[in-house]
Amino acid sequence: MRQLFSMVILVLVLGACAEKHKIPVYAWTGGPGEATDTEIKSKFEDYREKGIDGLMYNGGHDPATYKRVGAIAKEVGLEFHTWIPTMVQAKTPKLEAEWYATNGLGESALENPAYVPYYTFLCPNEEGVQNFLAELYGSVAEVEEVDGIHLDYIRFPDVILARGLWDKYGLVMDREYPQYDYCYGDLCVNDFKEKTGIDIKEVEDPSQVPEWKQYRYDLITKIVNQLAEVAHAKGKKVNAAVFPGPSIAKSIVRQEWSNWNLDAVYPMNYNDFYLEGPEWVGEMVAEETAAAKNGAPVYSGLFICPNPENKTSENDPENHGLLPEELGTAIATSMQNGAKGICLFTPERMTDAHWEAFEKAIYKQYTTE
Ligand SMILES: [Zn+2]
Numbered sequence: 001m002r003q004l005f006s007m008v009i010l011v012l013v014l015g016a017c018a019e020k021h022k023i024p025v026y027a028w029t030g031g032p033g034e035a036t037d038t039e040i041k042s043k044f045e046d047y048r049e050k051g052i053d054g055l056m057y058n059g060g061h062d063p064a065t066y067k068r069v070g071a072i073a074k075e076v077g078l079e080f081h082t083w084i085p086t087m088v089q090a091k092t093p094k095l096e097a098e099w100y101a102t103n104g105l106g107e108s109a110l111e112n113p114a115y116v117p118y119y120t121f122l123c124p125n126e127e128g129v130q131n132f133l134a135e136l137y138g139s140v141a142e143v144e145e146v147d148g149i150h151l152d153y154i155r156f157p158d159v160i161l162a163r164g165l166w167d168k169y170g171l172v173m174d175r176e177y178p179q180y181d182y183c184y185g186d187l188c189v190n191d192f193k194e195k196t197g198i199d200i201k202e203v204e205d206p207s208q209v210p211e212w213k214q215y216r217y218d219l220i221t222k223i224v225n226q227l228a229e230v231a232h233a234k235g236k237k238v239n240a241a242v243f244p245g246p247s248i249a250k251s252i253v254r255q256e257w258s259n260w261n262l263d264a265v266y267p268m269n270y271n272d273f274y275l276e277g278p279e280w281v282g283e284m285v286a287e288e289t290a291a292a293k294n295g296a297p298v299y300s301g302l303f304i305c306p307n308p309e310n311k312t313s314e315n316d317p318e319n320h321g322l323l324p325e326e327l328g329t330a331i332a333t334s335m336q337n338g339a340k341g342i343c344l345f346t347p348e349r350m351t352d353a354h355w356e357a358f359e360k361a362i363y364k365q366y367t368t369e
Contacts, residue, residue, distance in 0.1 A: 070145025104178025282333025
């Protein structure tokens, strides 16, 4: 009898330990489209059972959507963060055409967006833009069911595309080219000249002017820190999807996120976009955990390959990503290099084989190297 009792205790203790050792997992997802509450709930329950703890949910700008979907997330026991792009905004009556960013050729991102039609980036310097964003994120942060606001596209357009995207767009981005370099609107050019005495339009190669780089890092940093105040004033968290590094983030999208007042950082450590293997994810995480301001936790963003059997024949990097057999390595190396957890892009891209590998990797205790 006593032996049986000990066994029961042992099982309970082991059970408790296994529970305790699950790593925190977030996921980027969105909707709701036409989904009913029941459909949303069963999807969220499935994610919860698989080991996901919180969602970065992309549901547009309407606070009512986040109230509805957030209530379901809470019911299921998921953390709920609203995932809304920041500097990329479609034209609305609330945004003036002249508030959009201008490239080195003098073209507006509204009229002539770089790379893809949706690259309609705003100028971070415009007060109207800052007010628009404060109002947008403020209205969503006010929703009771929202735990935090999640910033994305909180940057300039890619002045250099990640190496894995060059073929897709038929570009060789061996240096900064003016058509991808922002913002050369009057407001930015004049303000920069006033602050530094440099007329950037007179400079032959602006990429060689460190003050001009810093000026633009600081514009984005200012917006983030303003939005952090907006969220915090409403008792909510603020976090962001960022490019890796910040060494890479600075050089290709002008994000100096090591200066941002975030409660957590979600670097998109999407190795395939940089033509790197899963081990590279850990190298990035090592840099990221050291760089995050005030020791903010880093959740390593992992890009999942939706059709593993097609990866080698697939030309579009958007369809590349971690294979099931690479996922365990990416998770382990993230955790061993100091990540607090991981974030999946996306649960919808995960195959059965991915979920199997995922389950093996998340119920483990990792020690930092
Ligand atoms: Zn500007």
